[in-house]
Each structure stands twice: as structure tokens, then as C-alpha cells.
């Protein structure tokens with residue numbers, strides 16, 4: 001399968017890293033190995049590491065728990081950069097929602113990446129046609145530290161539900177969730193993620209499964225009240241078993257850092273991506289429709305890091 005080649009390729013990129021004593025090391029927080037964040041981080045590092053001889057920058061992008069884990073790791077100084085959903089970039093910078101009382105003033109936007117629909121996928125035999133049908137079912141709501149778990153909590157609150165409305169609310173990681181669906185340990189999976197991705201490909205190839213629309217008044221209100229949510233569609237035909245478009249809401253994946261990370265480091269990382277943008281876009285099918293102007297203008301709510309701004313100004317984009 002063509003898509004699996006991308007995953008093998010991402011794995012090869014991990015294996016290809018070597019260190020030199022005088023290098024400056026940077027770490028990028030990603031997500032689970034079967035998601036798209038992992039490929040974002042691996043792809044950025046691949047481009048950065050082509051210029052190590054010139055810049056001294058040596059980049060690694062390990063698998064992590066996802067958005068919330070990445071933001072917290074950057075705040076703690078354990079990681080330099082990371083991928084995070086646009087809703088959690090907003091809340092971390094503004095100290096709202098899950099980040100109330102825990103504002104991250106030094107959070108800085110670098111660019112946004114691909115759209116991430118809030119995606120529900122259910123076993124075809126579970127009788128789940130709408131989000132409301134999840135009530136009383138066994139649902140994998142996402143691992144702690146992930147964007148999907150945090151956004152699922154927002155959706156439940158908007159609908160007046162709690163985790164107790166499910167027969168089971170499991171917190172398996174993306175790499176485990178497809179097998180759990182296939183083994184009939186859960187009826188449905190929640191995943192905020194770019195498409196196509198390895199996890200959902202794996203799910204639909206092991207069991208008959210369908211994408212479930214996420215619509216209705218509560219969702220319309222979330223979209224109307226919050227600049228970082230928008231309606232989203234997973235195109236029909238992308239996954240086996242879902243021939244029609246699936247309507248939901250979504251966010252953007254964004255690439256973030258801290259004001260404490262040096263301007264020249266962020267500049268070199270941004271330059272590596274945008275000087276080689278055609279190459280970058282070929283590294284994952286979810287990157288195919290990326291446009292430079294959207295990436296620097298959409299999904300970013302924290303201030304742009306000055307190192308990124310310098311590059312965008314040089315290119316005449318700002």
C-alpha cells in the first residue's frame with residue numbers, strides 16, 4: 001500500500017541520525033508513530049539535518065503523547081519545538097480552558113500545517129451512525145497528553161455529557177487503538193488527525209469500520225464561538241467503508257516553540273522547510289495542499305517567533 005511507504009520512510013529517517021560534538025541539538029515533539037505529527041517532525045528534521053555541516057543544528061523528533069504533552073514539554077524546556085492543535089495553542093497562550101491558571105506567555109507560533117478533522121471511527125457492527133449513538137458505547141477517547149482527549153473533553157462539556165456516559169472510556173495511544181477496534185475491545189475511536197493517516201488505514205483494513213459524522217447544535221455553537229474551530233470534511237473514498245463525505249469540525253495542526261529558543265535556530269528550521277517546500281509537501285499525503293501564505297496566517301494565535309518572522313519578511317510574505 002502506497003501509504004505504508006511513508007511510514008517506513010519515517011522510520012528510516014529516525015535510524016539515519018548521527019551526532020557530532022559541536023552540534024547544537026534541537027528536539028521536536030510529535031505524536032504517536034501512526035499519526036501525522038510524527039511525520040511532520042521527522043520531515044522537518046530531515047530537512048534541517050541536510051544542512052548540519054553549515055548550521056551546526058542536529059534535529060530529532062521523537063514520538064510523544066501529542067499536543068498537550070508537547071506544549072508542556074516546551075514550557076518546561078525539555079523540548080525546543082513541537083506540533084500542537086490550533087485550539088490548544090490558543091488556550092495555552094491565553095491561559096484558558098485546560099490551561100486556566102497555567103498560561104504559557106512565552107509560547108510562540110512558527111507556522112500552521114495540515115487540517116485536522118475531529119474524527120470518529122466506529123465498528124460497522126456497533127450501530128453507531130451519529131455522535132449521539134456513542135452514548136453507552138465503549139469509546140477510545142485518546143491517550144493522556146493528546147489533543148484528541150483534550151478536545152473530546154470540550155465536546156462532551158458542550159453536549160452536557162461526561163465520560164461516565166460511555167460504557168468504557170479507554171485512553172489507548174494511537175498505535176494501539178486500531179487493534180483495539182479490530183479486536184472488539186472498543187466500539188469507536190476518537191482521533192483529531194490529518195488524513196489519510198496510518199492509524200485509521202490500519203483500523204479499516206482490519207475490521208469493517210465507518211467514519212461517523214460529528215454535527216448538531218452543540219458543534220455549531222463551538223464553531224461559532226471559537227475562532228480556532230471550523231467545519232471540516234473527510235472526503236468520501238479516502239478510507240474503505242466510507243464512500244460518502246463525512247462532516248465534522250476540526251482544527252489545524254500548528255508548529256510551535258518558545259520565546260526562549262534562539263532566533264537563529266528558529267530561522268534555520270523555518271528556512272529548511274520553506275527553501276525546500278516542494279520536497280516537504282511530498283513527505284506525507286496530508287501535506288499535499290499546503291500553501292505558504294495559509295501556513296503563516298491561519299491557525300496561529302500566539303505571536304510569531306521573531307526567527308520565523310525574519311524569514312517570512314525576507315521572502316516578502318509579510
Ligand code: GLU
Pocket residue numbers: 030031032034035036037038065066067068084085116145146147148192193194
Ligand atoms: N492531534 C493529535 C494530538 O494533538 C495528534 C495527531 C497526530 O499525531 O497526527 O495529539
